[in-house]
Amino acid sequence: MYFPEAELNDLDGTSLGIYDYIKGKVTVIDATDNYAVCENSETKTKKQSPLFAISPLVNNTVEVIAPLNIDDSSIDALKIKNRAIEVGDPVKFA
Numbered sequence: 001m002y003f004p005e006a007e008l009n010d011l012d013g014t015s016l017g018i019y020d021y022i023k024g025k026v027t028v029i030d031a032t033d034n035y036a037v038c039e040n041s042e043t044k045t046k047k048q049s050p051l052f053a054i055s056p057l058v059n060n061t062v063e064v065i066a067p068l069n070i071d072d073s074s075i076d077a078l079k080i081k082n083r084a085i086e087v088g089d090p091v092k093f094a
Contacts (some may be wrong), residue, residue: 001026024068042066 001023008016044066065073 028067040065040068 002020003023004018006019010016025041027041028036028038030037042065043086045061046064048060048062080084080089
């Protein structure tokens, strides 16, 4: 995702093009003909709870998907009625 920020000019005034500010990089995790579901491509290292540190030899950090910098006022969140997987749920084959 990007925003065309500003035109860049050479010292003589010649246009070098538009600078595209990269707002974020996403990975498409599901797509249909009409929409795509994406998640942040960038990760961050997060320290795990000391309770998970079984041994000092075990790494106590984990890579997690970093949150996107989203304007919350632009979100119309979906209301998922039933998140539990049940017998009889429809299945799509990829």
